[in-house]
Amino acid sequence: DEGLKIEQEVALEVTGTRISSNLISVFFMNNALGRDPGFLPATANARDVKSVGVLGSGLMGAGIATAHARRGVPSVMVDVGQDRLADGLKRACQVIEGRIKIGRATPQDMQEMLTRLSTSTSRAVFSDADVVVEAITENETLKKLAYGELKSLLRDDAILCSNTSTISITRMAEAAPHPERFVGMHFFYPVDRMELVEVIRGAKTDDDTVATIVALAKRIGKTPIVMQDCPGFLVNRVLLPYMNEAVLLLQEGASMDDIDKAATKFGMPMGPITLSDLVGLDTAYYAGQVVSTAYADRAKPTPILGDLVKAGRLGNKSGSGFRKLNKKGKPEADPDFAPFLEKHRTDNRQFSLDELTDRLFLPMLLEATRVLEEGIVAESHHVDMGLILGIGFPPFRGGILHWCDTEGASAIADRLGKYASLGKRFEPTESITSKRVFFPRAKTVG
Incomplete structure (x- = not known):
């Protein structure tokens, strides 16, 4: 009885707080995604996918092939x-081995996955595939060349997907065998742990193609969000201003540790400097180039990234980036980074914690409002769940647009005013100036 009384008291402290309200909202937003038609009319038909091909066996390619094979789709x-x-x-086996260690898979699961996953050095094996996912280097020229080579190999009714994280689907569709059956299917790393899949429709992508890829993503246990084409799509378009601002803050005198803190x-889940080293400075640099070129009116160049990449400092995968990895594989300060920073x-x-927080998250919020204003996604909850699932935006805040509602558009506008001298990346959007409430029925409690 005493234990139940204590539990009741603690529960009453939590119930009705802003955090509990936000977490309840996340639960319902996630359920809504499961029913979401994603810009699709009721007449759209999802085709049955019996086999999938994956072009590329790197971190992403192997992860994508494994995700299908372990869920029963021959790949x-x-x-x-x-x-x-x-x-x-080897990476595919490591995924199952990791699950066996924690009791979520059995040796039989490993055997079944391997019976469904085959390999080849010949692209001719794609001739039987219903869907082919391209997961090669994030280079538009190389991707278009690959699509041209696939034209004579794919079935006439096959769907071709790109796992690109930033490059225009509409533009790359020009090189695809059938632009109407070309679509973005962007997974997140590590594929076995990240639930989100961005499904990006190009200008000519037809409804049945989108419906098929949405159904396939759900079949392999992922949560798809359908969006219109734009540089960076949803998650990377919103993430990169945050990542870029971290580098600018570093150049202005803030320490890496203070920025990450x-x-x-x-x-x-981690700071932007740590994240850059984790994903690779080359990946961050090239993705940033695509997005910065597209949104040049508000993107401030950070050439230090290019210098680091040219010097071979690619982050954790090369052993050094902003920080270096010690003998135990843990990141630590690197004196050899200092000359790059001084240049x-x-x-x-010095920066206060409040200023660092504003500088990191206000540009992210503004870009999130632009994505919604431009109709890249259909609903506010697409933005919030995309960032929660795609980059680990804190669920207890309900998502970035819930955070804006909690703070209030007027208060956000006042905070933006402090940074007006920094240019358009801190200029309030229409959503902020009009004091838009993104979730009108959400009540601020506590």
């Missing part, structure tokens, strides 16, 4: 050499 992984394919198969105190230093001042 073939194609790459240029047996060594690469062997590495891809501001993000983690806000609730992010690009713009100031050397």
Whole structure:
């Protein structure tokens, strides 16, 4: 009885708070995604997918092939050499081995996955595939060349997908065998753990193609969000201003640790400097180039990234980036980074926690409102759930637009005013100036 009384008291402290309200909202938003038609009319038909091909056996390609094979979809992984394919198969096995260790899979699951996952150095094996997912280097020229080579190999009714994280689907469709059956299917790393799949429709993508890929994503246990084409799509378009601002803050004098701490105190799973090193500075640089070019009116260049990439400092995968990995594989400060920073230093001042938080998250919020205003996604909950599932935006805040509702558009506008001298990236959008409430029925409690 005493234990129940204590539990009741604690429950009453939590019930009705802003955090509990936000977490309840996340629950309902996630359920809504499961029923979401994603810009699709009722007449759209999802085709039955019996086999999938994956072009590329790197981190993403192997993850995508494994995700299908372990959920019962026969998959073939194609790459240029047996060594690469062997590495891809090793990664596939590591996924199941990890699940066996925690009791979520059995040796039989491993055997069944391997019976469904095959490899080849010949793209001719794609001739039987219902869906082919391209997961090669994030380079538009290389991707278009690959599509041209696939034209004579794919079935006439096959769907071709790209796992690109930023490049225009509409533009790349020009090189695809059938633009109406070309679509973005963007997975997140690591594929076995990340639930989100962005389904990006190009200008010519037909409804049945989108419906088929949405159904396939759900079949392999993912949560798809359908969106219109734009540079960076949803998640990377909103994420990159945050990542870019972290580099600008570093150049202005903020320490890496203080920048990362501001993000983690806000609730992010890791700070932006740590995240850059994790995903790879080359990946961050090239994705940033695509997005910065598209939104040049508000994107401030950070050439330090290009210098680091040219010097071979690619982050964790090369052993050094912003930080270096020690002998135990843990990141630590690297004195060799100092010359790069000094070359690009713009100031050397101190920052408060509040200022660091504003500088990181206000540009992210503004870009999120633009995505909604432009109709890239249909609903506010698409933005919030996309960031929660795609980058680990803190669920207890309900998502970035819920956070805006909690703070209030007027208060956000006042905070933006402090940074007006920094240019358009801190200029209030129409949603902010009109004091838009993104979730009108959500009540602020506590």
